[in-house]
Amino acid sequence: MRFNDSSDMSSPFVSSPVEKTSIFSWLRVMAQKTDSNRFSSPSSGSVPIVIGHRGAAGHAPENTLASLLKAQELGVDWVEFDVKLSGDDVPVLFHDETLDRNTDGHGPIADQDLRALQKLDAGAWFDTAYTGTPIPTLEEGLVVLAQCGMGANVEIKPSKGREAETGMIVGKALAQTWPTSLPLPLVSSFSAAALKVCAAVAPNLARALLVSNVPKDWRAQLDASQTDTLHCLSSGLRKRKAKEILDAGFTLRCFTVNQPKRARQLLDWGVHGIISDYPDRILKIV
Structure with a gap:
């Protein structure tokens, strides 16, 4: 599926290569014009229990x-x-630092501009039925969300050294272009720096700190990230730690939970949400 490749600079999304400085400068200007009333933080009830990973x-x-x-x-x-x-500052949907695992490209994604990325195959590694599937832009992703009526947890996944830059660009893009027909997004990141910058440009947008194993100073890290929501790897979470977090009044979700039995256990502990590669499995036990 392809969408309009508009390069209109009135949007923070650009679907054709432009000068890096143009996008960054545009976002800096727009950040100064942010209407803080554009967002109100989502209520805890607006995020469902099951989220597709x-x-x-x-x-x-x-x-x-x-x-x-x-x-x-x-x-x-x-x-x-x-x-x-x-490489030219366009937000795209992608996880890894490099292109090698799940495309036919090689090397850091940050070294490639959008035009180069759009030529890559991001589907054949999974199954030949998906051969030719492109890396989508965030703009394209939001079009699909609006068409499907789905909300989203948007993880800011900065390349090394681009934490603040990515937090600003993604936060600003979401604040300016999130479909009004959808519930407001939840933004998460392993990077406290990215979350802090996102908070500055979209101050009322709900955020969550991602961690692998819950650290001893989890509360201090949440404070530093300016959020009251923690997303942690499920495999290392124990009941005592979950109780500590939940009893303190914080929101807790777990990833990546693919076994219904484990999901049921976590939910019985009071965990607020489950992020799964197989959300259909988890929906059956909720």
Whole structure:
């Protein structure tokens, strides 16, 4: 599926290569004009229990439009996906630092402009049925979300050294162009720096800090990230730690939970949400 390749600089999204400085300068100007009333933080009830990981990554190539559409087909209300910047600062749906694992490209994604990225195959690695599937832009992803009526947990996934830059560009893009027909997004990141910059340009947008294992100073890290929501790897979470976080009044979700039995255990502990490659499996036990 392809969408309009507009290069209109009135939008923070650009679907054809432009000068890096043009996008960055435009975003700096627009950041100064942000209407803080554009967002009100989502209520805890607006984010469902089950969220599809990278779309529905167990069923279709991760972070592609096909994966988002598959999630909708499975009855998922919200999806999670990763957003990085191309070499010319266009937000795209992609997880890894490099292109090698799940495209026919090689090397850091940050070294390639959008035009080069759009020539890559991001689907054949998963199944030959998806041969020719492109890396989508965030703009294209939002079009699909609006068409499907799905909300999203948008993970800011900065390349090394681009934490603040990515937080600003993605936060500003979401604040300016998020479909008004959808529930407001939840933004998450492993990078406290990215979350802080996102908070500056979209101050009322809900955020979550991502961690692998819950650190001893988890509360201090949440404070530093300016959020009251923690997303952690499920495999290392124990009941005592979950209780500590939940009893303190914080929101807790777990990734990547693909076994219904584990999901049921986490939910019985009081965990607020499950992020899964196979959201259809988890929906059956909720």
